[in-house]
Amino acid sequence: MSEQSVLLLRKQLAELNKNPVEGFSAGLIADHDIFKWEVLLIGPQDTLFEGGFFKVHLTFPHDYPLRPPKMKFVTEIWHPNVAKNGDVCISILHEPGEDKFGYEKPEERWLPIHTVETIMISVISMLADPNSDSPANVDAAKEWREDPNGEFKRKVARCVRKSQEMAFE
Template sequence: MTELQSALLLRRQLAELNKNPVEGFSADLIDDNDLYRREAHLTFPKDYPLRPPKMKFITEIWHPNVAKNGDVCISILHEPGEDKHGYEKPEERWLPIHTVETITISVISMLADPNGDSPANVDAAREWREDRNGEFKRKIPLCVRKSQETAFE
């Protein structure tokens, strides 16, 4: 796939997402002249859709599948093919049929139902397993509040 084809595909998917938004999520362009970077810090490779984008939360989030630096760890954003560690089946990893919408829905689902078997944040995973309704649950609204405060700065 050429870079032109990749750009056209991203433009079409952005239009579709704007036409049929996913509740509670937006992925607008950071710069109108760059289709490859979205506000959700969804960064697409130039050979998209053959390779997956990278997704990063820009504010702190306490979640087993989000690294402390904000990088999202979810199967569909992992490079296509065999998992050298044997945790994921090839069909669980990136496939060129995925869109911004399918990524968004998968991440929203991941946020609601963490995968504790393959954590990106070991501390959050431990709290989620051992004290889900205590310390783990207490940290969530603190992150949300902090995120809301920084959004209006």
């Protein structure tokens, strides 16, 4: 399966470089490893994350696209669906099949038809519209629910500022 995975990932990377998608750009962390990508995610307009430059790492399993990649924010971000260690928690990155907790329908979880583009579009939409029902960061979810324009907004603004400073290092 690994060879098919390599070909598919090369094709997706070439496609993204040829036809960039608004909101992010993708490349390899190291030229010799197609399974590890670095993505620069631009904070979506009209959200608290607007103006931010967030670095994200995608690590693909060798049986991609049968299983989803792991995604981690390298740049600090304050968001209900991103764990404090940077791990992204959204349905389409969850292993395929039934959710043993019953929160997600199988079609909301990973499907082999997903691409880096569909993953990133989901993450951009997650930034714009957090899901505080199944948070990866309970503190951020609580602030988002109770006072989105108070402490939550201040912490996000600090992350955005920090991301802008780091983007040009």
